[in-house]
Amino acid sequence: MINSEQALALKSRKSTTRIVESSIDRVYLFFVYLFLIICLVIVAYPLIYIVSSSFSSSSAVISGKVWLLPVEPTLRGYQAVFQNPQILKGYGNSLFYLVVGTLISVSLTITAAYPLSRKNFYGRNVITALFVFTMLFSGGLIPYYLTVKGLGMLDTRWAMIIPGAISVWQVILARTFFQTSIPSELTEAAHLDGCSDFKFLTRIVIPLSKPIIAVLVLMYAIGYWNSYFEALIFLKTANLYPLQLILRNILILNSIDPTMIKDVRELAERQGLKELLKYSLIVVASAPVLILYPFVQKHFVKGLLIGSLKG
Numbered sequence: 345m346i347n348s349e350q351a352l353a354l355k356s357r358k359s360t361t362r363i364v365e366s367s368i369d370r371v372y373l374f375f376v377y378l379f380l381i382i383c384l385v386i387v388a389y390p391l392i393y394i395v396s397s398s399f400s401s402s403s404a405v406i407s408g409k410v411w412l413l414p415v416e417p418t419l420r421g422y423q424a425v426f427q428n429p430q431i432l433k434g435y436g437n438s439l440f441y442l443v444v445g446t447l448i449s450v451s452l453t454i455t456a457a458y459p460l461s462r463k464n465f466y467g468r469n470v471i472t473a474l475f476v477f478t479m480l481f482s483g484g485l486i487p488y489y490l491t492v493k494g495l496g497m498l499d500t501r502w503a504m505i506i507p508g509a510i511s512v513w514q515v516i517l518a519r520t521f522f523q524t525s526i527p528s529e530l531t532e533a534a535h536l537d538g539c540s541d542f543k544f545l546t547r548i549v550i551p552l553s554k555p556i557i558a559v560l561v562l563m564y565a566i567g568y569w570n571s572y573f574e575a576l577i578f579l580k581t582a583n584l585y586p587l588q589l590i591l592r593n594i595l596i597l598n599s600i601d602p603t604m605i606k607d608v609r610e611l612a613e614r615q616g617l618k619e620l621l622k623y624s625l626i627v628v629a630s631a632p633v634l635i636l637y638p639f640v641q642k643h644f645v646k647g648l649l650i651g652s653l654k655g
Contacts, residue, residue: 398422398623405619421624431625433583434590437501438569441586442632445505445568450560452510454553457518458545463528472519475512485577492578503578504571504586511567514560521556522549566633591625 392412397405401416409415425431459465460472482488488507497503526549534544550557572588579585585593595618 394623394626398620398627400620402620405623421620422628424621425624425628428594430582430585430590430594431587431628434585434587435628437584438587439632440501441504441571442565442568445509446561446564448505449509449511449514449564449568450557453514453518453560453564454545454550454557456510457515458522458549460515461519461522461526462531472516475515479512489577498578499580499584501584504568504574504584508567508571508574511564514563518553518556518560521553525556526552562637565636569633587629591629595622595625 393410396412396414397410398421399414399417399419400410401418402420404410404415460468460475462468492498492503492507495506497506530548531544534548539548570588572586572592575584575586575589579589
């Protein structure tokens with residue numbers, strides 16, 4: 345039996361030990377939060393600087409007066425962006441490629457990954473090995489171009505969507521998710537109730553797979569929105585150019601030759617407008633992805649972690 349004095353001493357010893365551990369935890373958490381704050385500043389400051397520069401005057405941007413907040417606020421850069429018909433057309437094209445391409449890619453990825461995740465699917469290991477082989481070896485750019493040309497997709501919108509509609513890495517992620525999240529017992533129970541494979545996929549698998557679908561949507565959407573190399577190779581008509589290719593043509597190819605402008609004031613104004621236009625275009629081009637992410641962020645981490653487990 346423990347008397348009252350021993351119980352009090354034991355309680356005091358436990359409380360002292362708890363205080364020591366709590367102090368160590370506080371020190372550890374302090375350095376963790378300090379490290380995270382430093383990382384946040386490193387990541388966030390360039391974004392804040394770009395947004396502030398896009399709302400500042402051209403003279404303030406050139407002279408380096410912009411550090412954190414906009415200097416001499418103006419919307420001149422955004423006015424120049426939205427008054428350019430090429431940019432608006434490219435914006436519409438990129439939205440088309442993003443929406444249609446993401447819908448097609450996610451559908452193909454799910455229909456390819458789900459059968460490969462089922463143990464009773466004959467030949468799934470061979471097909472998976474062939475998928476992985478394409479990640480390691482490719483025919484090269486010239487066979488790629490000849491294939492697209494042979495399919496009659498040159499200088500069409502489908503050249504931006506169909507050739508790269510499916511990613512093997514996304515298929516592997518989705519397959520692993522289905523293996524770990526959709527038990528075979530659920531499939532057998534559905535088949536006993538007379539449910540076909542297609543109905544089971546559309547009515548049971550897809551509603552239970554929101555995390556991995558969110559991952560696929562975000563990855564494919566970012567890929568389609570940032571794509572420009574395919575347009576550079578396959579597209580000749582300017583009305584089909586995505587936004588990224590138009591931005592490249594405006595910011596890189598349309599450089600100002602100082603020898604062609606004799607007026608110093610005009611040269612400085614055009615240089616300032618070019619710098620201001622650059623930051624405004626970056627903000628406008630990044631907006632759709634930044635808007636899309638909060639809607640899928642809830643499922644993104646869960647789907648990515650489960651899909652990356654070795655199956």
